[in-house]
Amino acid sequence: MSNVQKKTDVILIGAGVMSATLGSLLKELVPEWEIKVFEKLSNAGEESSNEWNNAGTGHAALCELNYTSEKPDGSIDVSKAIKINEQFQLSMQFWSYLVDRNLIKNPQDFIMPLPHISLVQGEQNIEFLKKRFKALSTNPLFKGMQFSEDTEKLIEWFPLIMEGRNMNEPIAATKIDSGTDVNFGALTRMLFEHLKTENVEVNYKHSVKNIKRISDGSWEVKVHNMDSGEIEYHRAKFVFIGAGGASLPILQKTGIPESKHIGGFPVSGLFLVCNNPEVVEQHHAKVYGKAKVGAPPMSVPHLDTRYIDNKKSLLFGPFAGFSPKFLKTGSNFDLIGSVKPNNLLTMLAAGAKEMSLTKYLIQQVLLSNEKRMEELREFIPNAKSEDWDIVVAGQRVQVIKDTPAGKGTLQFGTEVVSAADGSIAALLGASPGASTAVHVMLEVLEKCFPQHLNEWEPKIKEMIPSYGVSLVENTELFEEIHTSNAKTLGLRGTDKLVYN
Numbered sequence: 001m002s003n004v005q006k007k008t009d010v011i012l013i014g015a016g017v018m019s020a021t022l023g024s025l026l027k028e029l030v031p032e033w034e035i036k037v038f039e040k041l042s043n044a045g046e047e048s049s050n051e052w053n054n055a056g057t058g059h060a061a062l063c064e065l066n067y068t069s070e071k072p073d074g075s076i077d078v079s080k081a082i083k084i085n086e087q088f089q090l091s092m093q094f095w096s097y098l099v100d101r102n103l104i105k106n107p108q109d110f111i112m113p114l115p116h117i118s119l120v121q122g123e124q125n126i127e128f129l130k131k132r133f134k135a136l137s138t139n140p141l142f143k144g145m146q147f148s149e150d151t152e153k154l155i156e157w158f159p160l161i162m163e164g165r166n167m168n169e170p171i172a173a174t175k176i177d178s179g180t181d182v183n184f185g186a187l188t189r190m191l192f193e194h195l196k197t198e199n200v201e202v203n204y205k206h207s208v209k210n211i212k213r214i215s216d217g218s219w220e221v222k223v224h225n226m227d228s229g230e231i232e233y234h235r236a237k238f239v240f241i242g243a244g245g246a247s248l249p250i251l252q253k254t255g256i257p258e259s260k261h262i263g264g265f266p267v268s269g270l271f272l273v274c275n276n277p278e279v280v281e282q283h284h285a286k287v288y289g290k291a292k293v294g295a296p297p298m299s300v301p302h303l304d305t306r307y308i309d310n311k312k313s314l315l316f317g318p319f320a321g322f323s324p325k326f327l328k329t330g331s332n333f334d335l336i337g338s339v340k341p342n343n344l345l346t347m348l349a350a351g352a353k354e355m356s357l358t359k360y361l362i363q364q365v366l367l368s369n370e371k372r373m374e375e376l377r378e379f380i381p382n383a384k385s386e387d388w389d390i391v392v393a394g395q396r397v398q399v400i401k402d403t404p405a406g407k408g409t410l411q412f413g414t415e416v417v418s419a420a421d422g423s424i425a426a427l428l429g430a431s432p433g434a435s436t437a438v439h440v441m442l443e444v445l446e447k448c449f450p451q452h453l454n455e456w457e458p459k460i461k462e463m464i465p466s467y468g469v470s471l472v473e474n475t476e477l478f479e480e481i482h483t484s485n486a487k488t489l490g491l492r493g494t495d496k497l498v499y500n
């Protein structure tokens with residue numbers, strides 16, 4: 001059985017945080033456009049966006065050391081940290097807009113204030129952290145960051161980490177109270193509930209099987225209705241492929257030139273989750289350390305207080321690993337199936353270049369639970385194995401493409417790939433991820449709807465006052481936005497500078 005449905009304005013493939021964000025932006029900008037969503041699982045936010053599948057860090061570069069690098073002259077390059085912080089401010093503004101208008105409610109169900117801490121050991125790392133602190137703390141976006149090498153202070157900041165620690169090696173940390181823990185799963189579900197009230201047709205258990213361009217330039221999406229077993233054909237003028245790790249294979253089916261010479265490299269993840277409420281209660285922060293030499297940026301486990309199911313939890317991870325699946329619910333043939341004649345050389349070049357990464361990830365997969373506990377004990381010296389369980393996290397598919405740096409270069413960021421005529425776009429990659437969903441979806445609008453941007457700009461600025469403006473260069477606007485978002489979302493504002 002098959003049937004062709006009537007044409008709609010927009011089709012969103014996948015019900016993760018990216019489609020949720022794009023749908024919500026579009027509904028504010030052009031409420032009259034018809035939007036259909038197809039999601040193969042039975043609920044929204046069940047893959048990478050789910051709270052158990054990602055680390056829930058509101059990435060604003062407050063504690064992630066890999067966003068600030070040391071230049072050859074010894075100074076610290078903060079440009080990436082500023083960029084990511086500004087991108088997170090866009091998300092906070094849009095979420096505040098939705099809450100202020102009662103379009104989503106109870107922000108504490110998806111975002112909570114939580115100190116962000118960077119922790120290092122050893123003289124050299126402390127020197128780096130000091131320089132990073134000096135470079136960032138005078139910047140308005142990082143106002144309130146504190147630095148300390150003082151044991152008493154560190155015990156106050158993170159008693160669990162200090163208890164039982166061998167103090168022969170020097171230790172230091174920075175702390176900033178304006179950090180956040182974001183439950184991206186809850187946010188995604190809230191946004192889809194909101195979209196349903198705006199007449200968006202959300203179809204769960206509908207798996208997209210194919211996509212092809214039809215003669216009038218629009219797209220026909222072949223969908224398997226998993227309940228009825230029927231094949232349906234849905235047409236739209238614009239399609240967004242927000243299928244997370246599975247975006248690449250769907251993009252490949254479009255055949256657009258922009259989909260060629262791109263590959264994907266899946267990285268799996270595991271968390272250790274504390275099952276002892278007494279231990280959970282002793283910690284209150286996200287604590288990021290420094291990546292070990294040779295380790296990729298996504299493989300730096302951190303110790304995070306999390307708010308999941310309205311309960312405080314404690315997670316350590318993610319430990320990165322290798323799995324050929326593009327989704328947690330994917331297939332072992334995903335990786336091999338994504339190798340096409342047009343990206344074979346790109347993939348082979350990446351394979352040859354990234355041997356050490358592949359080796360690292362395979363070693364990580366082979367880690368025994370006790371070895372993982374040893375890594376945890378670098379953070380919590382007294383951690384007991386019986387207090388910690390393992391949960392499988394989501395899959396991240398890193399983009400491989402040919403760049404000026406060479407054929408088959410592994411990318412660690414997110415990429416919007418769109419057709420030249422703007423009729424289709426896909427989001428590939430996973431970092432910094434959900435935190436920057438608003439920035440990335442604004443990029444989709446800019447790439448795919450340039451003809452509407454002038455008309456849409458006043459509304460975009462109403463939703464996101466800093467749109468098109470550098471906050472780091474407009475400190476008054478930043479203070480105003482930050483204070484008002486903190487009030488709406490129940491977060492901490494910026495504090496005064498402290499240096500011990």
Ligand SMILES: Cc1cc2nc3c(=O)[nH]c(=O)nc-3n(C[C@H](O)[C@H](O)[C@H](O)COP(=O)(O)OP(=O)(O)OC[C@H]3O[C@@H](n4cnc5c(N)ncnc54)[C@H](O)[C@@H]3O)c2cc1C
Nearest residue numbers: 014016017018040047048049055057208244394433434435
């Ligand atoms: C271990 C880990 C830790 C992370 N930590 C953080 C963090 O701390 N902070 C942060 O900001 N980001 C983090 N991220 C990244 C973040 O989770 C992702 O960037 C984000 O969730 C991606 O959202 P999405 O909507 O693109 O994809 P997803 O949430 O994966 O949604 C894609 C949806 O598409 C559906 N789908 C797939 N194929 C089809 C098909 N053929 N037909 C229909 N539906 C389909 C899937 O079922 C899924 O529901 C992390 C990710 C991982 C894996």
